[in-house]
Amino acid sequence: MSSKVICIVLGGGQGSRLFPLTATRSKPAVPIAGKYRLVDIPISNCINSGIERIYVLTQFNSASLNKHIKNTYHFSVFSESFVDILAAEQTPHNTTWFQGTADAVRQSLHHLAPHEFDYVLILSGDQLYQMDFCKMIDEHEAKGAEISIATIPVDEADSAGFGILKTDENQMITSFIEKPKKDMLPGWDSEVSDEMKSQGRIYLASMGIYIFNRKTLYELLEGNTRTDFGKEIIPQSIGTHKILSYQYEGYWTDIGSIPSFFDANLGLTDEIPQFNLFDKRSIFSRARMLPPSKLSGTSLHNAMISDGCIIHAAHISRSVIGIRTRIGVGTTILNTYVMGNDYYQNLEQIEEYKLQNKPLMGVGERCYINNAILDKNCYIGNDVKINGGSHLEDGDFGTYTVTEGIIVVKKNAVIQSGTII
Structure with a gap:
């Protein structure tokens, strides 16, 4: 898997909804669960999936994140594995900072070019979940997709905060609507498991996790000024590209606000937490030589x-x-x-x-x-x-x-x- 895939973790913008936690640090650098940083979650999911070539894109308050990455992720000198920071940079050909998710990846393409890979996995740096990306990539290949989007069923109340999509019988995405109001939802329900139906979670939402074929990503980003995957690239590619919905029904939460951050952390203290830190799939972080409590x-x-x-x-x-x-x-x-x-x-x-x-x-x-x-x-x-x-x-x-x-x-x-x- 490691030779097929290269990963980009998006560091996010200013993270104003997480203020004051983001006053001096970027969102991915915010401490979570007492000993980790948010960025450890997507990176750990990658490593546990055998994906060990990872770029983390940063722009705001990146010093703390840079230090954490430098002190944490070390691979054998005889391997090609790495976790590297790509900070927004001005060049003679580009004098602007990252303008959005797609623009951030576009400005970083020249760093990917020397590597051999078939697919680019694009992740957010501020989500809490455990996913085996191998399964998603296997389905991407099996279905002959050019783009895959991880999706999760949500209920009517939560749908207003996501991009909602519809698929055909082969799970290929046929239509997409961004953050729909309640009166726009009729007809947008999808086929989900009985467990999801019992919870009223019948609308498929984009999780902001994407797989692109290498050629497809370059075609979609080069020669234009589109800045965002969720608002421009994905919706405008429906009908012209084979876009697969990879349905995920495990625990996943977007750490976008103080209440969601608070609930996610306190939820870890439940008798059987939805996010399992005691799983065989490790959450990797900085190894500190601290005494027992x-x-x-x-x-x-x-x-x-x-x-x-x-x-x-x-x-x-x-x-x-x-x-x-x-x-x-x-x-x-x-x-x-x-x-x-x-x-x-x-x-x-x-x-x-x-x-x-x-x-x-x-x-x-x-x-x-x-x-x-x-x-x-x-x-x-x-x-x-x-x-x-x-x-x-x-x-x-x-x-x-x-x-x-x-x-x-x-x-x-x-x-x-x-x-x-």
């Missing part, structure tokens, strides 16, 4: 605790605790994603901060935190109460934001002792 006097319920934590909390429930997190005595954490820290404060620094009555890195003593995301390297003092919910107004409040009741404490924020949010 140390807990003292803490009651845990549906919690995920990452490496290197020092926890004295009273109670942690339905929460994900990221690497190197320190939590003080008597603290309660509910329905919260604590991203953790990039480094430890040493004992001398801790004593100095205590003498100056400054909050330590991590979460202090006797705190109550509910419905929140604490970004990296937060300093939460003692007796702090952070209680998210529908009673709060959305907005940006300096050290934190509120989105649909979810409080996001910003990276490196200092929350003084006794603060109530």
Whole structure:
């Protein structure tokens, strides 16, 4: 498989709907599940599928992502495998940044040219799912497709956020509609499994996962200025190219907003989570030489605790605790994603901060935190109460934001002792 396919992971735009998590980093670099980055998901799916030539296209806030890729993905010097960053670049022939998904790939074609491959797999850098791309490529070949699109059944409510398509009896796409309103949906239902029907998921949505034949991709991108796959390239290719719908019915979510990001992380703490981190298919990430986590006097319920934590909390429930997190005595954490820290404060620094009555890195003593995301390297003092919910107004409040009741404490924020949010 590795000799047939080369992969492009799209780093996305500014990620404004994930602000403030994207204030200093790109969407694919946002930490997820306490120890990974979002970009680890598509890259791991590729590696588990035997696809080991991967380009990651970036443009906004790319330093953090570049560092993660450099420190994480190393293959044998005797192999042709790689995970490389392709940052948007201005050249004498092109003075613009990436204008969209298709334009990003177009501007990167000259980097692909030296490689031998039959197919280009194009992925998004901000989705959570586990997929064997070998099966999709096998079906692409078997059906003689020029383009394949991974599709997933969605219900009426979710269809407004996706491109919805129809297929013929051979699963070839015959029509496409972008983000249809409710009154446009009659006649757009598709043949799906009985399980999907029972859930009302009868409309096929594009997942933004594409396979292109090499020749087809070059033909569609060269000599024009079309900038987007979903809005231009795919719809305008229906009827002129054989476009296959590869139907997928596993877990998949697009991490496009704070609520979806929050739900995806907390969903990992379920008794049987929809996204299974404990699968034989590994999620690869940076190998950190961290000590085991140390807990003292803490009651845990549906919690995920990452490496290197020092926890004295009273109670942690339905929460994900990221690497190197320190939590003080008597603290309660509910329905919260604590991203953790990039480094430890040493004992001398801790004593100095205590003498100056400054909050330590991590979460202090006797705190109550509910419905929140604490970004990296937060300093939460003692007796702090952070209680998210529908009673709060959305907005940006300096050290934190509120989105649909979810409080996001910003990276490196200092929350003084006794603060109530």
